[in-house]
Amino acid sequence: xxxxxxxxxxxxxxxxxxxxxxxxxxxxxxxxxxxxxxxxxxxxxxxxxxxxxxxxxxxxxxxxxxxxxxxxxxxxxxxxxxxxxxxxxxxxxxxxxxxxxxxxxxxxxxxxxxxxxxxxxxxxxxxxxxxxxxxxxxxxxxxxxxxxxxxxxxxxxxxxxxxxxxxxxxxxxxxxxxxxxxxxxxxxxxxxxxxxxxxxxxxxxxxxxxxxxxxxxxxxxxxxxxxxxxxxxxxxxxxxxxxxxxxxxxxxxxxxxxxxxxxxxxxxxxxxxxxxxxxxxxxxxxxxxxxxxxxxxxxxxxxxxxxxxxxxxxxxxxxxxxxxxxxxxxxxxxxxxxxxxxxxxxxxx
Ligand SMILES: Nc1ncnc2c1ncn2[C@@H]1O[C@H](COP(=O)(O)OP(=O)(O)O)[C@@H](O)[C@H]1O
Ligand SMILES: [Mg+2]
Numbered sequence: 001x002x003x004x005x006x007x008x009x010x011x012x013x014x015x016x017x018x019x020x021x022x023x024x025x026x027x028x029x030x031x032x033x034x035x036x037x038x039x040x041x042x043x044x045x046x047x048x049x050x051x052x053x054x055x056x057x058x059x060x061x062x063x064x065x066x067x068x069x070x071x072x073x074x075x076x077x078x079x080x081x082x083x084x085x086x087x088x089x090x091x092x093x094x095x096x097x098x099x100x101x102x103x104x105x106x107x108x109x110x111x112x113x114x115x116x117x118x119x120x121x122x123x124x125x126x127x128x129x130x131x132x133x134x135x136x137x138x139x140x141x142x143x144x145x146x147x148x149x150x151x152x153x154x155x156x157x158x159x160x161x162x163x164x165x166x167x168x169x170x171x172x173x174x175x176x177x178x179x180x181x182x183x184x185x186x187x188x189x190x191x192x193x194x195x196x197x198x199x200x201x202x203x204x205x206x207x208x209x210x211x212x213x214x215x216x217x218x219x220x221x222x223x224x225x226x227x228x229x230x231x232x233x234x235x236x237x238x239x240x241x242x243x244x245x246x247x248x249x250x251x252x253x254x255x256x257x258x259x260x261x262x263x264x265x266x267x268x269x270x271x272x273x274x275x276x277x278x279x280x281x282x283x284x285x286x287x288x289x290x291x292x293x294x295x296x297x298x299x300x301x302x303x304x305x306x307x308x309x310x311x312x313x314x315x316x317x318x319x320x321x322x323x324x325x326x327x328x329x330x331x332x333x334x335x336x337x338x339x340x341x342x343x344x345x346x347x348x349x
Contacts, residue, residue, distance in 0.1 A: 003123050004088060004095040007317025009133070010080070010113070012065045012102050013155030013178060013283060015045070016310060017083055018317035024310055026083055032075050033061045044082045053198055066179065068104035068156030070113075077116050084120040094123030098333070100133045100316045103159050103173045110334070126333040128319055129168050130312055131161030134281040137315025138305035142166035142322045147269035148276050151258060151294065152312065153284020155179050160257045162265050162273065166326040170264035176253025178283055181206050181246075188246035190228055195236055197225040206287075209240040212251050213289030213296075247287075255297040262298075277301035281311040 005020035010030070017026040028045030035042050036058050043051070052061045064072040064079070088095050097117050101110055110127055117125040131150045132142075140148055140163075147164040155178040161171035182202040189195045189202075197205070201223055209219050220239045227234045258278070262270065278300050280290060285308030295302040305311050319326070323333060 003093040005317060005320040006087065006095045006097045007133070007313055007315070007319070008080070008083075008097060008099045008117075009313035009316055010065065010076075010099060010101050011154055011312070012068050012157070014309075015079060015083065016313035017087060018310075018313040019087065020317055020320065024313060025087060027310070027313075029063070030065050030079060031061055031063045032079050032082075033059055036060050041078055041082070044079055053200065065102055065105075066156065068102045068173075068175075070105050070109045073109070073112065076113070080113070080116055081120050084117070084122075088121060094121055096124045096320055097122040098126055098128050098133075098316050098319055100128050100130050100312050102154075102156055103130055104157060114335070126335050128316055128333060129161075129171075131159055131168055131171060132163060132166060132331070133312045133315035133319060134159075134305075135163050135279070135315065136318050136322070137311030137313065138279050138281055138308075140279070142319075142326060146276060147265070147272035149258070149261070149273050149278045149300075151254065151278055151280050152282040153177055153254065153280060153287075153290070154282040158254050158257060158282075158284065160254075160261045162261060162269055164269060164272070165329050166322065166331045167329065169266075169269060170261050172257050172260050174253045174257045176250040176257070178203075178206075180250045180253075181210065181284075181287075184250055185210075185243060185246045188242065189225065189238070192242070193236065193238075194228040195225045195234060196228050197223065201225060205238060205243060206247070209238070210243050210247055211240055211288040212244070212247070212293035214244055215240045215288065251293060255294060258294065258298055274300060277303055280304045281308045283309050285309070 007018040009016040015030045019025050029049035031049040032044050033042040033048035033051050048061050062072050062075040064075040070076050114125050134150045134152045145165050149162050152159045157173045158177040159173045162169045185202040209221050218240050220237050285304040291302040291304050
């Protein structure tokens with residue numbers, strides 16, 4: 001195969017691109033900044049995200065996948081095109097591209113993403129299910145007939161799936177994930193402390209002192225916000241116990257989703273899961289005590305995959321090697337024609 005093999009994890013929070021032989025070449029927030037007047041692209045990725053919620057009226061920043069759906073299609077197109085030009089702008093060979101999209105997007109959105117990837121110069125383009133990509137990136141062998149459970153805690157959604165021989169046997173998706181934790185922290189501070197904080201500050205608090213179990217060594221941090229009553233700036237201290245309490249409902253949503261998937265799983269596979277355990281991937285794998293929390297709630301051994309944030313991108317790229325095996329074992333890599341609803345959507349294009 002002469003063209004590059006590329007895996008793209010089009011995540012709600014980050015866009016991560018894996019190139020076979022090179023590894024992760026791009027890992028940036030899924031954000032784009034436009035000039036309000038001309039509509040021209042000012043920045044993509046981190047530079048655009050840095051302007052988010054802070055920019056003057058002359059700039060507007062879009063995070064098109066923030067809630068797990070494509071809220072702004074043109075912006076998504078621009079982001080993908082920008083990165084693909086960066087990676088294979090000068091190559092004469094067409095790359096093979098596998099894309100992993102957020103689990104909540106519609107058939108139409110998936111199809112347009114594939115069209116766009118093809119239009120940007122892909123030789124072959126197809127979609128892979130996120131949990132399967134995550135499992136490959138976490139180091140599981142698709143040839144192995146033993147069932148495993150993947151819990152991918154991303155920004156917009158947490159996806160729970162049982163996988164065996166490269167096929168998703170049972171799965172579900174819930175909103176209890178990174179963005180919801182941020183929102184819960186904002187709500188908690190407003191309700192309990194009369195303090196308003198921005199989305200970025202909430203995320204910063206979560207990543208610094210967030211936890212899924214009560215920490216033995218309670219930690220605190222200082223942050224800036226606004227007093228809800230006086231509307232004046234305030235500099236306040238917040239503790240890990242408070243953040244634990246704020247995050248609890250979201251964490252329970254995750255274990256409820258795991259229980260739901262366990263209910264759909266056959267007894268033999270359940271037996272496998274008890275042997276192999278639950279594997280956590282996605283940015284949420286970095287929450288202190290997350291494995292301990294899930295293990296405590298489910299009674300199943302739980303661990304966080306190595307380099308959890310990059311598992312999906314890595315697995316998406318690596319899946320190219322196993323495409324034949326997966327296809328022969330019933331896995332459908334969705335090409336444009338195989339996306340559900342293709343015929344009905346034809347007249348929309
Ligand atoms: N150390 C951390 N503690 C808690 N949450 C984290 C940490 N690092 C990253 N995250 C969260 O992980 C989420 C992003 O995970 P990711 O798997 O990249 O999402 P997506 O696949 O939806 O783009 C964000 O909500 C981010 O705040
Ligand atoms: Mg993801």
